[in-house]
Amino acid sequence: MLIGVIADDFTGASDIANTLAKGTAPEGGLVTAQFAGVPEGAAPVGIEAGVISLKSRTAPVAEAVADSLAALEWLLAQGCQQILFKYCSTFDSTPQGNIGPVAEALAARMGASGVVVCPAFPGAGRTVYQGHLFVFDRLLSDSGMQHHPLTPMTDPDIRRVLAAQTTASVGHVAAPVVRAGSTAVAQALEMARARGEIFCVTDAVSDDDLLTIGTALADARLITGGSGIALGLPRNLIRAGHAAGGRMAGSAVAGPAAILAGSCSGATLGQVARHAAANPTLAIDVAQVMAGQVTADTLMAFYASHAGAAPLAFSSGTPDEVRATQDRFGRAEVAHRLDTLFAETARLLLRAGFRRFVVAGGETSGAVAQAVAAELAQPALRIGPEIDPGVPILSLDGPAPVALALKSGNFGAPDFFAKALEKMETA
Template identity: 65%
Template sequence: MKIGVIADDFTGASDIANTLAKGVEPEGGLRTAQFPGIPMTPANEEIEAGVISLKSRTAPVKEAVADSLSALRWLVDQGCQQFIFKYCSTFDSTMEGNIGPVAEALANELGAQKVTFCPAFPTTGRTVYHGHLFVFGKLLNESGVENHPLTPMTDANIRRWLQHQTQEAVGSVSIDAVKQGPEAISDALRNADGRFVIGDAISDEDLLAWGEALKDAKLITGGSGIALGLPRNFLREASSKSVGIAFTGIAGPAAILAGSCSGATRGQIDVHAESNPTFAIDVPGVMSGDVTTQTLLDFFETHPGQAPLAYSSGSPDDVRAIQSQFGQEAVAEKLDNLFAETARELVQTGYKRLVVAGGETSGAVAKVVSEALGSPAMSIGPEIDPGVPVLSVGKTEPIALALKSGNFGAPDFFAKALRMMEVGK
């Protein structure tokens, strides 16, 4: 392998795997695979970029650090030359972590002296300007993520936010240096205060400049955008050769599971409900045991071929009320188990296409699907919407997955995903 990625959730892993596989013209991307958890065996020798999907974004800090270090050591054993710690492009974390503590542990393990932090992803509206993170021109803490049920982001100054999480000094490289190109970025990075450095970027051109400037960096952290220019550093070597994304489509029964409470996902559910059957999961019913896996299976079986969607998404006020009644961790665990067991049963009964919304939900589903099919590696297919590719799991009888971060995707994402899974483009 050339590049090894440690992602703190499953949708984020798909996002950066898509970026590495696609690359930029004319060079293209790397042969990329996504792994649901830390593999127990070596990777195929043809894989040039390996992305390990962890569920560490909201895990206890010690657990997140331990899992990330285990993933790093496996990637080191695969021969990776460069490593990326991938987190959400909205820097999802709390004042206690987990971004800072995990980055510290990885940097210490690798002996990295300067570590860039750049969550920018301009294609999806995420930009960093003078250390402040914006979402479609709105300050992060005014964009809706301040209402996130697990990691409410209440400060757009990510340099200040990261400083809460780490003992390392946090510096910055401003947009003024970035606009001058890779050499200026390298100089600014070298002279920046602190071991950790927030990197500005407001366009794809800025990310490409960062990619060239970071060609020799041992450890990089950020959203998927920071990987945009990295494949071509390796493709210029004779040992790497760009390959196209091979996916011809998978037909068969389909289902949609949505556990995200983001405004984007709720809007996508509303659009889908205009012409397709939907089922609103009663979360108190889940907590009491009245709503079970069989409840969801009965709904899906009643609507074959109609793109049925089951969702637990609710407004921020609804989510807070339910968490207050039952407890945040208890609700999350119950819903994760519900979605995971439903997905397992769907796959075992012949479903071939699953679309999943929400990072926690996607993590739960991807793990059980991979286990059910006995396939540790997921192949990266075509991009549905920016940051969301089709994934193919299994060799003899593969199924198609789409794991969507809550805020990603166009209003008609669900229908578009199912169509692309079937036709392959």
């Protein structure tokens, strides 16, 4: 294995796995697999990039650090020479962590400094300029992320956020340096190491910037960022003769489908509304879930009664609705009960013969992916064709193949759900 990725949630893991598998023209990408948690045994033969999916984004800081270090040790044992800590392109965290503490622990374990910090993903409207994170034409703090129920982002200055989360010194590689080329970026990072700066927030406003940065990182042992920072990494390995290039082929998967949505982002709410206009939907009453009146059996009955269609069950709500529910029952308890509900439902769906799963929301995706992988005893998910930017088809082979699409809340076109199910059948 050449590159190892530690991702702090499941949709983010799918996003960067897609980037590594797709690569850039004409070189292509790497043979990539996504793992539901840290595997117990060795990686399958032939995997060039391994992405470990954790649920560390909203875990207690100590747990997030411990899980990430465990993932690091497994990846190093597989022979990885380059490690990438992947977090969301909106830098989802709190003033206490978890991005800073995890990155600091990884840097300490690897003896790394001058480590790039770059959440930019221009294809999804996320750019970094003057050390500040933008979502399209808005600062992160004005983008809607300031209302996120778990990781509200109220400060767009990534240097300041990192400084609050870590004891490390934080530098900056500005846009003019990036535009001067990869040699200039590499020199700036070397100067940062000489100054004792552990991290360097690096500006990027286009894919060309990310490719420039990627070239400068050919020999970097530790990198942190959103999925965009991986854009140029396969090219480095292919040009050096360490990888052949190309991409893993997809496999068509038919059969009953289920859509599960647990995100309250504006994009997901719009996707739910569009899908509901022509397809069976079930709005999950969270209060009834907390009271034990809505269970996995309830959801299974809904899906079974619409097995020939494209049924969608969702717990999504507006920020005010979500906040009111959390105030009433407690944020952690609500999240736990919903994760458990979706995981148990996924197991029942598999046993009932459902073979296509489309999931919205990082926490929900993590719960479903872990349940599916455990039920099928297959920890490695193969990366297939891209549905929308940042969202590939994931597949588990076997006598009855299974396909999944794990969508971050803000990702995907308005018709994403229908598009995902169609592409699974024709992959």
